[in-house]
Amino acid sequence: xxxxxxxxxxxxxxxxxxxxxxxxxxxxxxxxxxxxxxxxxxxxxxxxxxxxxxxxxxxxxxxxxxxxxxxxxxxxxxxxxxxxxxxxxxxxxxxxxxxxxxxxxxxxxxxxxxxxxxxxxxxxxxxxxxxxxxxxxxxxxxxxxxxxxxxxxxxxxxxxxxxxxxxxxxxxxxxxxxxxxxxxxxxxxxxxxxxxxxxxxxxxxxxxxxxxxxxxxxxxxxxxxxxxxxxxxxxxxxxxxxxxxxxxxxxxxxxxxxxxxxxxxxxxxxxxxxxxxxxxxxxxxxxxxxxxxxxxxxxxxxxxxx
Ligand SMILES: [Zn+2]
Numbered sequence: 198x199x200x201x202x203x204x205x206x207x208x209x210x211x212x213x214x215x216x217x218x219x220x221x222x223x224x225x226x227x228x229x230x231x232x233x234x235x236x237x238x239x240x241x242x243x244x245x246x247x248x249x250x251x252x253x254x255x256x257x258x259x260x261x262x263x264x265x266x267x268x269x270x271x272x273x274x275x276x277x278x279x280x281x282x283x284x285x286x287x288x289x290x291x292x293x294x295x296x297x298x299x300x301x302x303x304x305x306x307x308x309x310x311x312x313x314x315x316x317x318x319x320x321x322x323x324x325x326x327x328x329x330x331x332x333x334x335x336x337x338x339x340x341x342x343x344x345x346x347x348x349x350x351x352x353x354x355x356x357x358x359x360x361x362x363x364x365x366x367x368x369x370x371x372x373x374x375x376x377x378x379x380x381x382x383x384x385x386x387x388x389x390x391x392x393x394x395x396x397x398x399x400x401x402x403x404x405x406x407x408x409x410x411x412x413x414x415x416x417x418x419x420x421x422x423x424x425x426x427x428x429x430x431x432x433x434x435x436x437x438x439x440x441x442x443x444x445x446x447x448x449x450x451x452x453x454x455x456x457x458x459x460x461x462x463x464x465x466x467x468x469x470x471x472x473x474x475x476x477x478x479x480x481x482x483x484x485x486x487x488x489x490x491x492x493x494x495x496x497x498x499x500x501x502x503x
Contacts, residue, residue: 200327201304203330204367230248233252280317386499400419
Protein backbone atom coordinates (compact mmCIF):
# COMPACT_ATOMS: atom_id res chain seq x y z
CA UNK A 198 0.00 0.00 0.00
CA UNK A 199 1.47 3.33 -1.05
CA UNK A 200 0.07 6.50 0.49
CA UNK A 201 1.19 9.88 -0.79
CA UNK A 202 0.47 12.89 1.39
CA UNK A 203 1.24 16.27 -0.05
CA UNK A 204 1.10 19.74 1.40
CA UNK A 205 2.36 23.26 0.74
CA UNK A 206 5.09 25.15 2.51
CA UNK A 207 4.11 27.27 5.43
CA UNK A 208 5.84 28.71 8.40
CA UNK A 209 6.71 27.13 10.75
CA UNK A 210 7.79 24.17 8.73
CA UNK A 211 5.36 21.30 8.69
CA UNK A 212 6.82 18.22 10.23
CA UNK A 213 4.12 15.75 9.25
CA UNK A 214 6.49 12.95 8.43
CA UNK A 215 8.35 13.17 11.73
CA UNK A 216 5.14 13.30 13.78
CA UNK A 217 3.76 10.36 11.85
CA UNK A 218 6.95 8.37 12.43
CA UNK A 219 6.91 9.14 16.15
CA UNK A 220 3.29 7.99 16.47
CA UNK A 221 4.01 4.73 14.68
CA UNK A 222 7.07 4.07 16.85
CA UNK A 223 4.91 4.67 19.93
CA UNK A 224 2.57 2.00 18.67
CA UNK A 225 5.54 -0.34 18.71
CA UNK A 226 6.14 -0.35 14.94
CA UNK A 227 9.54 -0.63 13.37
CA UNK A 228 9.78 2.29 10.95
CA UNK A 229 12.34 2.93 8.24
CA UNK A 230 12.69 6.67 7.63
CA UNK A 231 13.98 7.76 4.24
CA UNK A 232 15.01 11.24 3.19
CA UNK A 233 16.91 12.54 0.20
CA UNK A 234 20.34 14.05 0.72
CA UNK A 235 19.14 16.95 -1.45
CA UNK A 236 17.41 18.20 1.66
CA UNK A 237 20.41 19.44 3.58
CA UNK A 238 18.51 21.39 6.21
CA UNK A 239 19.36 20.18 9.62
CA UNK A 240 16.56 18.01 10.71
CA UNK A 241 16.58 16.25 13.96
CA UNK A 242 15.31 12.76 13.46
CA UNK A 243 15.39 11.20 16.91
CA UNK A 244 17.10 7.84 16.84
CA UNK A 245 15.18 4.85 17.98
CA UNK A 246 16.51 1.32 18.30
CA UNK A 247 16.07 -0.80 15.20
CA UNK A 248 14.42 2.06 13.31
CA UNK A 249 16.80 3.04 10.52
CA UNK A 250 17.07 6.63 9.30
CA UNK A 251 18.45 6.63 5.76
CA UNK A 252 19.70 9.72 3.99
CA UNK A 253 19.81 8.70 0.34
CA UNK A 254 21.68 9.92 -2.72
CA UNK A 255 19.92 10.35 -6.04
CA UNK A 256 21.69 7.23 -7.30
CA UNK A 257 20.79 5.11 -4.27
CA UNK A 258 18.95 1.86 -4.97
CA UNK A 259 16.08 2.10 -2.50
CA UNK A 260 14.84 -1.43 -3.00
CA UNK A 261 18.25 -2.90 -2.13
CA UNK A 262 18.50 -0.58 0.84
CA UNK A 263 15.07 -1.64 2.04
CA UNK A 264 15.86 -5.37 1.82
CA UNK A 265 19.19 -4.83 3.55
CA UNK A 266 17.44 -3.19 6.53
CA UNK A 267 14.46 -5.54 6.42
CA UNK A 268 16.77 -8.55 6.76
CA UNK A 269 18.63 -6.99 9.67
CA UNK A 270 15.42 -6.32 11.48
CA UNK A 271 11.92 -6.81 10.06
CA UNK A 272 10.33 -3.49 9.18
CA UNK A 273 6.64 -2.71 9.63
CA UNK A 274 6.47 0.37 7.45
CA UNK A 275 8.48 2.98 5.58
CA UNK A 276 8.12 6.76 5.86
CA UNK A 277 9.56 8.94 3.09
CA UNK A 278 10.27 12.54 4.00
CA UNK A 279 10.38 15.40 1.42
CA UNK A 280 9.54 12.79 -1.18
CA UNK A 281 9.45 15.34 -4.00
CA UNK A 282 13.25 15.09 -4.12
CA UNK A 283 13.27 11.41 -5.13
CA UNK A 284 13.95 10.51 -8.75
CA UNK A 285 11.38 8.71 -10.91
CA UNK A 286 13.44 5.54 -10.59
CA UNK A 287 13.50 5.83 -6.82
CA UNK A 288 9.74 6.30 -6.64
CA UNK A 289 9.39 3.17 -8.79
CA UNK A 290 11.48 1.38 -6.15
CA UNK A 291 9.27 2.80 -3.38
CA UNK A 292 6.27 1.35 -5.23
CA UNK A 293 7.96 -2.09 -5.09
CA UNK A 294 8.66 -1.66 -1.37
CA UNK A 295 4.97 -0.83 -0.88
CA UNK A 296 4.15 -4.34 -2.11
CA UNK A 297 5.96 -5.69 0.96
CA UNK A 298 5.18 -3.15 3.72
CA UNK A 299 3.02 0.01 3.78
CA UNK A 300 4.81 3.16 2.64
CA UNK A 301 3.82 6.71 3.56
CA UNK A 302 5.42 9.40 1.46
CA UNK A 303 5.24 13.05 2.53
CA UNK A 304 6.23 15.99 0.40
CA UNK A 305 5.45 19.05 -1.65
CA UNK A 306 3.49 18.56 -4.83
CA UNK A 307 4.71 21.54 -6.82
CA UNK A 308 7.81 23.73 -6.99
CA UNK A 309 7.88 27.54 -6.69
CA UNK A 310 6.71 27.87 -10.29
CA UNK A 311 3.61 25.81 -9.60
CA UNK A 312 4.92 22.78 -11.50
CA UNK A 313 5.24 19.20 -10.31
CA UNK A 314 8.56 18.00 -8.97
CA UNK A 315 9.91 14.88 -10.64
CA UNK A 316 9.23 12.83 -7.51
CA UNK A 317 5.73 14.26 -6.95
CA UNK A 318 4.72 13.44 -10.50
CA UNK A 319 5.66 9.78 -10.06
CA UNK A 320 3.96 9.57 -6.65
CA UNK A 321 0.74 10.91 -8.16
CA UNK A 322 0.98 8.29 -10.88
CA UNK A 323 1.72 5.29 -8.67
CA UNK A 324 0.12 5.84 -5.27
CA UNK A 325 -2.87 3.86 -4.02
CA UNK A 326 -3.98 6.78 -1.92
CA UNK A 327 -3.30 10.49 -2.46
CA UNK A 328 -4.13 12.81 0.40
CA UNK A 329 -3.83 16.56 0.66
CA UNK A 330 -2.76 17.88 4.04
CA UNK A 331 -4.51 21.21 4.22
CA UNK A 332 -2.45 24.31 4.86
CA UNK A 333 -3.88 27.80 4.81
CA UNK A 334 -3.02 30.79 2.68
CA UNK A 335 -2.66 34.19 4.39
CA UNK A 336 -6.16 35.05 3.11
CA UNK A 337 -7.74 32.04 4.79
CA UNK A 338 -8.35 29.95 1.69
CA UNK A 339 -6.61 26.61 1.24
CA UNK A 340 -3.05 26.97 0.01
CA UNK A 341 -2.28 24.96 -3.10
CA UNK A 342 0.93 26.58 -4.38
CA UNK A 343 4.36 27.28 -2.92
CA UNK A 344 5.52 30.83 -3.42
CA UNK A 345 9.22 31.52 -3.01
CA UNK A 346 10.05 35.05 -1.96
CA UNK A 347 13.21 37.09 -2.20
CA UNK A 348 13.41 40.63 -0.80
CA UNK A 349 9.64 40.66 -0.38
CA UNK A 350 8.80 39.65 -3.93
CA UNK A 351 7.71 36.34 -5.39
CA UNK A 352 10.48 34.71 -7.39
CA UNK A 353 9.52 34.09 -11.00
CA UNK A 354 12.77 32.53 -12.15
CA UNK A 355 15.63 30.59 -10.65
CA UNK A 356 16.77 27.16 -9.49
CA UNK A 357 14.07 24.64 -8.61
CA UNK A 358 15.59 23.86 -5.23
CA UNK A 359 16.58 26.58 -2.78
CA UNK A 360 16.47 25.29 0.75
CA UNK A 361 15.46 28.15 2.96
CA UNK A 362 12.18 27.60 4.72
CA UNK A 363 11.65 31.24 5.52
CA UNK A 364 11.58 32.07 1.82
CA UNK A 365 8.53 29.91 1.15
CA UNK A 366 4.88 30.58 1.71
CA UNK A 367 1.89 28.39 0.95
CA UNK A 368 -0.53 30.40 -1.19
CA UNK A 369 -3.95 29.97 -2.77
CA UNK A 370 -4.20 30.42 -6.53
CA UNK A 371 -5.51 33.98 -6.45
CA UNK A 372 -2.88 35.21 -3.96
CA UNK A 373 -0.18 33.47 -6.01
CA UNK A 374 -1.36 35.25 -9.18
CA UNK A 375 -1.44 38.60 -7.35
CA UNK A 376 2.08 38.08 -6.04
CA UNK A 377 3.24 37.03 -9.50
CA UNK A 378 1.87 40.23 -11.03
CA UNK A 379 3.45 42.32 -8.28
CA UNK A 380 6.82 40.67 -8.88
CA UNK A 381 6.60 41.27 -12.63
CA UNK A 382 5.70 44.92 -12.15
CA UNK A 383 8.62 45.28 -9.75
CA UNK A 384 11.06 43.68 -12.18
CA UNK A 385 9.93 45.79 -15.14
CA UNK A 386 9.79 48.99 -13.09
CA UNK A 387 13.36 48.48 -11.88
CA UNK A 388 14.46 47.80 -15.43
CA UNK A 389 12.91 50.96 -16.89
CA UNK A 390 14.05 53.19 -14.05
CA UNK A 391 17.56 52.31 -15.21
CA UNK A 392 16.70 52.69 -18.91
CA UNK A 393 15.03 56.10 -18.57
CA UNK A 394 17.73 57.48 -16.31
CA UNK A 395 20.21 57.40 -19.18
CA UNK A 396 17.85 57.89 -22.08
CA UNK A 397 18.46 61.03 -24.08
CA UNK A 398 15.60 60.60 -26.49
CA UNK A 399 12.63 58.26 -26.49
CA UNK A 400 11.99 58.62 -30.20
CA UNK A 401 12.27 60.99 -33.16
CA UNK A 402 9.64 63.12 -34.84
CA UNK A 403 8.66 62.25 -38.34
CA UNK A 404 6.39 63.90 -40.89
CA UNK A 405 4.96 63.00 -44.22
CA UNK A 406 6.64 59.65 -44.41
CA UNK A 407 5.02 56.43 -45.29
CA UNK A 408 3.82 54.49 -42.30
CA UNK A 409 2.18 51.17 -42.89
CA UNK A 410 2.09 52.12 -46.59
CA UNK A 411 -0.07 55.15 -45.84
CA UNK A 412 1.11 58.70 -46.12
CA UNK A 413 0.38 60.54 -42.95
CA UNK A 414 0.23 64.28 -42.76
CA UNK A 415 0.30 64.77 -39.06
CA UNK A 416 3.69 64.62 -37.39
CA UNK A 417 4.22 61.57 -35.26
CA UNK A 418 7.00 60.01 -33.24
CA UNK A 419 8.96 56.96 -34.24
CA UNK A 420 9.81 55.52 -30.88
CA UNK A 421 13.06 53.69 -30.30
CA UNK A 422 13.09 49.98 -29.50
CA UNK A 423 13.48 50.44 -25.76
CA UNK A 424 10.44 52.70 -25.57
CA UNK A 425 8.43 50.29 -27.72
CA UNK A 426 9.38 47.44 -25.39
CA UNK A 427 8.40 49.54 -22.41
CA UNK A 428 4.96 50.14 -23.93
CA UNK A 429 4.51 46.45 -24.64
CA UNK A 430 5.58 45.44 -21.18
CA UNK A 431 3.47 47.97 -19.25
CA UNK A 432 0.45 47.35 -21.42
CA UNK A 433 0.25 43.98 -19.66
CA UNK A 434 -0.15 45.71 -16.30
CA UNK A 435 -3.20 47.75 -17.16
CA UNK A 436 -6.11 47.37 -14.82
CA UNK A 437 -9.35 46.49 -16.57
CA UNK A 438 -11.72 49.45 -17.03
CA UNK A 439 -9.79 51.62 -14.63
CA UNK A 440 -9.13 54.32 -17.23
CA UNK A 441 -12.80 55.13 -17.12
CA UNK A 442 -12.50 56.14 -13.52
CA UNK A 443 -9.45 58.30 -14.09
CA UNK A 444 -10.31 61.71 -15.53
CA UNK A 445 -7.27 62.92 -17.38
CA UNK A 446 -6.79 65.70 -19.87
CA UNK A 447 -4.43 64.98 -22.66
CA UNK A 448 -2.12 67.89 -22.16
CA UNK A 449 1.28 67.90 -20.56
CA UNK A 450 0.53 70.68 -18.08
CA UNK A 451 -2.34 68.71 -16.68
CA UNK A 452 -0.10 65.68 -16.24
CA UNK A 453 2.58 67.81 -14.59
CA UNK A 454 0.07 68.99 -11.99
CA UNK A 455 -0.89 65.50 -10.85
CA UNK A 456 0.44 65.06 -7.35
CA UNK A 457 1.84 61.57 -7.26
CA UNK A 458 3.37 61.34 -3.79
CA UNK A 459 0.12 59.98 -2.33
CA UNK A 460 -0.73 57.74 -5.28
CA UNK A 461 -0.37 53.98 -5.34
CA UNK A 462 1.02 51.72 -8.04
CA UNK A 463 -2.43 50.92 -9.50
CA UNK A 464 -3.12 54.60 -10.08
CA UNK A 465 0.25 55.14 -11.76
CA UNK A 466 -0.02 52.04 -13.92
CA UNK A 467 -3.38 53.31 -15.12
CA UNK A 468 -1.90 56.74 -15.72
CA UNK A 469 0.92 55.27 -17.81
CA UNK A 470 -1.56 53.32 -19.89
CA UNK A 471 -3.60 56.48 -20.39
CA UNK A 472 -0.51 58.18 -21.82
CA UNK A 473 -0.03 55.24 -24.21
CA UNK A 474 -3.61 55.73 -25.37
CA UNK A 475 -3.18 59.49 -25.78
CA UNK A 476 -0.47 58.86 -28.34
CA UNK A 477 -3.04 58.32 -31.10
CA UNK A 478 -4.70 61.72 -30.51
CA UNK A 479 -1.74 63.59 -29.17
CA UNK A 480 1.38 62.21 -30.85
CA UNK A 481 4.56 62.81 -28.89
CA UNK A 482 2.89 62.75 -25.49
CA UNK A 483 4.85 59.72 -24.34
CA UNK A 484 8.08 61.27 -25.67
CA UNK A 485 7.49 64.38 -23.58
CA UNK A 486 6.55 62.42 -20.49
CA UNK A 487 9.69 60.31 -20.74
CA UNK A 488 12.14 63.04 -21.75
CA UNK A 489 10.91 65.51 -19.13
CA UNK A 490 11.74 62.98 -16.41
CA UNK A 491 8.09 62.62 -15.44
CA UNK A 492 7.97 58.92 -16.31
CA UNK A 493 11.01 58.28 -14.14
CA UNK A 494 9.22 59.89 -11.18
CA UNK A 495 6.10 57.83 -11.82
CA UNK A 496 8.13 54.62 -11.99
CA UNK A 497 9.94 55.45 -8.76
CA UNK A 498 6.59 56.00 -7.06
CA UNK A 499 5.36 52.62 -8.35
CA UNK A 500 8.46 50.97 -6.90
CA UNK A 501 7.85 52.71 -3.58
CA UNK A 502 4.22 51.67 -3.26
CA UNK A 503 4.30 48.12 -4.59
ZN1 LIG B 1 -4.92 33.49 -0.64
